[in-house]
Amino acid sequence: MAETRYINGIQQALLEEMADDSTIRVMGEDVTFGGPFGATKGLVEAYGESRVINTPISEATIVGMAVGAAITGLRPVLEIMFVDFITLGMDQLVNHAAKLHYMTGGQLEVPLTIRATCGVGGGYGAHHSQSLEAWFSHVPGLKVVAPYTPADAKALLKSSIRDNNTVLFLEHRGLYWTRGEELAEHEQVALGEAVVRRAGKDITILGVSKMVGTALKAAEQLAEHGIEAEVIDPRTLAPLDLDTIVSSVKRTGHLVIAHEAVETGGIGAEIAARVQEAAFNELAAPVMRVGAPFSPVPTSIALEKEFVPGPEQVIEAVRRSIAYNRVA
Amino acid sequence: MLPKLSGEQVLEQLRLAIVIRRFEEELIKLAGSRDIGHFHVYIGQEMTGVPALYLLERGDLSFTTHRNHGHLLARGVPASQMYAEILGKETGMMGGRGGTLHLCSMEHGFPTTSSAVGGATPLATGAAFGFQRLGQDRVSVCLFGDGALEEGSWHESINIAAMEKLPVIYLCENNSLEALGQKAGEYPSSTLAAVDLIDLVTPFGVPTIQIDGCDAGAVHAAMGEALHRARSGGGATFIEARTVRWPGNRPIWPELSTGETNFAMAWDSSLVPTEYREWHAEQDAVLRFIREILAEGLIEPEAILAMDAEVSAEMKEAVEFALASNYPPAAAAMEKVLA
Numbered sequence A: 001m002a003e004t005r006y007i008n009g010i011q012q013a014l015l016e017e018m019a020d021d022s023t024i025r026v027m028g029e030d031v032t033f034g035g036p037f038g039a040t041k042g043l044v045e046a047y048g049e050s051r052v053i054n055t056p057i058s059e060a061t062i063v064g065m066a067v068g069a070a071i072t073g074l075r076p077v078l079e080i081m082f083v084d085f086i087t088l089g090m091d092q093l094v095n096h097a098a099k100l101h102y103m104t105g106g107q108l109e110v111p112l113t114i115r116a117t118c119g120v121g122g123g124y125g126a127h128h129s130q131s132l133e134a135w136f137s138h139v140p141g142l143k144v145v146a147p148y149t150p151a152d153a154k155a156l157l158k159s160s161i162r163d164n165n166t167v168l169f170l171e172h173r174g175l176y177w178t179r180g181e182e183l184a185e186h187e188q189v190a191l192g193e194a195v196v197r198r199a200g201k202d203i204t205i206l207g208v209s210k211m212v213g214t215a216l217k218a219a220e221q222l223a224e225h226g227i228e229a230e231v232i233d234p235r236t237l238a239p240l241d242l243d244t245i246v247s248s249v250k251r252t253g254h255l256v257i258a259h260e261a262v263e264t265g266g267i268g269a270e271i272a273a274r275v276q277e278a279a280f281n282e283l284a285a286p287v288m289r290v291g292a293p294f295s296p297v298p299t300s301i302a303l304e305k306e307f308v309p310g311p312e313q314v315i316e317a318v319r320r321s322i323a324y325n326r327v328a
Numbered sequence B: 001m002l003p004k005l006s007g008e009q010v011l012e013q014l015r016l017a018i019v020i021r022r023f024e025e026e027l028i029k030l031a032g033s034r035d036i037g038h039f040h041v042y043i044g045q046e047m048t049g050v051p052a053l054y055l056l057e058r059g060d061l062s063f064t065t066h067r068n069h070g071h072l073l074a075r076g077v078p079a080s081q082m083y084a085e086i087l088g089k090e091t092g093m094m095g096g097r098g099g100t101l102h103l104c105s106m107e108h109g110f111p112t113t114s115s116a117v118g119g120a121t122p123l124a125t126g127a128a129f130g131f132q133r134l135g136q137d138r139v140s141v142c143l144f145g146d147g148a149l150e151e152g153s154w155h156e157s158i159n160i161a162a163m164e165k166l167p168v169i170y171l172c173e174n175n176s177l178e179a180l181g182q183k184a185g186e187y188p189s190s191t192l193a194a195v196d197l198i199d200l201v202t203p204f205g206v207p208t209i210q211i212d213g214c215d216a217g218a219v220h221a222a223m224g225e226a227l228h229r230a231r232s233g234g235g236a237t238f239i240e241a242r243t244v245r246w247p248g249n250r251p252i253w254p255e256l257s258t259g260e261t262n263f264a265m266a267w268d269s270s271l272v273p274t275e276y277r278e279w280h281a282e283q284d285a286v287l288r289f290i291r292e293i294l295a296e297g298l299i300e301p302e303a304i305l306a307m308d309a310e311v312s313a314e315m316k317e318a319v320e321f322a323l324a325s326n327y328p329p330a331a332a333a334m335e336k337v338l339a
């Protein structure tokens, strides 16, 4: 199977979906130039400026405008350059995009996809490095997708665009140039389906976005010490595929959740709560979480390295879980 | 036109302009050899920042944006600390927590850099509100690019500043006259429909001044007028300083496409290369400033070269200082989250 890069998966999904559906409009700051990392390269050449639209630097309005366009029959794919700047558009996202279908008693649908770069890397600092998936997952009416592989980036972006709800599609900057197998022709991945990336019987590790890779690295090292970890990539955070996670935990009895977002109030807290409700008796230890410390993202490469949890922290959490003594 | 200042003060401004130019050139070179993240340089806009901020007094505050290096240098922040901060070293002004996109130095009147476009406008407005309500004779300066006018925060801020007659100066550095994507001759900015940026201000009744941002004298005069208005209770001013976008800023990642500046081009046109001829011969604001200074006979060309040599050596030393400095200890990432 041929290999491709994550960023090309995204670009391919946009090119292909636009060919199939004339209602799709790609919008955002500098999208006709490919955006800051090149994800929208080639679109304007293929589909022209009436379908690939550069917007002003006006996040509050372009989010709302995309919602307005979506309810009239277009299918906008909006790029927010850095997820940090979606904060400017939170009113339109949270109070409008997420609630219109419900508030109108189902009269309106908002088939909108918002793509945004997220994550730490390269010393971008506190305004260009956050992971805000937990905020979005907290809002009823939104779907939240965080792909890890190039094939998933492509497949899930296609599914997001075809979905009739507002989907936050979160692309970790540190994954853009990673390589992986190409998506097979006609292969689809539905929203809300987790995948087991590595099978194992001793412990379950769930990684979010780029942390799937960290979890896999940790699992390899653990295997050298006789611990077989199962690694789960939830792929979609809202709705969450709890069944896949719980059935794995019921087999292994242990769960470690790793994400790059601040640990406090992160999506790991929600997953941990749901898993303990569903599998309390099968758990041999409390669910352990690995996340960023409770501070803004520092800029210094030296501090950034410490800030993002690596395989060592995951392994450490695994060891704590396995060594945990449950008092009967 | 030169600023209406003493010869000594004009030469002090020249030195600051050369500091900024050499600082940025060294930084771009440094970025070629190591990953220092994303940054924006102030090349081409020196003659806006230097004369504008020269007039501030201790206690005044400037809120700045992603294209901030020149602003801080113009107010005397040491290059060594700036490089150290940009490289993420513990000797930087914020110990590596903020980096280029969040430079701050309260000692020099810079509370923060907001790298969210438009992020500083409400802050600067709020600082002016604070000064006014505390009865302090201080001025708040908001420095931003034309792009910030695309954000709602700017419109909301100037409305409040007008209603409350706040001591704030909105200094818009419009470097997008030839920006990427602009349909030539149609828009002053890449994604703004206003034909003239100051037209946006008129409905709010805030006085506007539109100037050539490469004309140090015009910047000086405009800023003088705005500061006088702010200090005398007359409220806000909006200044649009138009500069030509430096060719090295065309890509998102700066490149030294015009080479390291040879200041002798100011007086010896035979040195001007054919590549980027227009830039060197007409558009480069620092070269233009030097030509004006020489026409006034304030200094000899040799002395300018000597000044440049001194500044260049200082910049190299500052880079060495930053490179030799330590990275902060890991625990520093967790400090200062709450006061």
Ligand SMILES: Cc1ncc(C[n+]2csc(CCOP(=O)(O)OP(=O)(O)O)c2C)c(N)n1
Pocket: A029, A057, A059, A081, A085, A088, B040, B066, B067, B115, B116, B117, B118, B144, B145, B146, B147, B148, B175, B176
């Ligand atoms: C709220 C927000 N949206 C998008 C960005 C990404 N961004 C960084 S610089 C920039 C262009 C800014 O243009 P302008 O204000 O004219 O400044 P210039 O770079 O031209 O000096 C954009 C869109 C950002 N930093 N903040």
Ligand SMILES: [Mg+2]
Pocket: B145, B146, B147, B173, B174, B175, B176
């Ligand atoms: Mg600009």
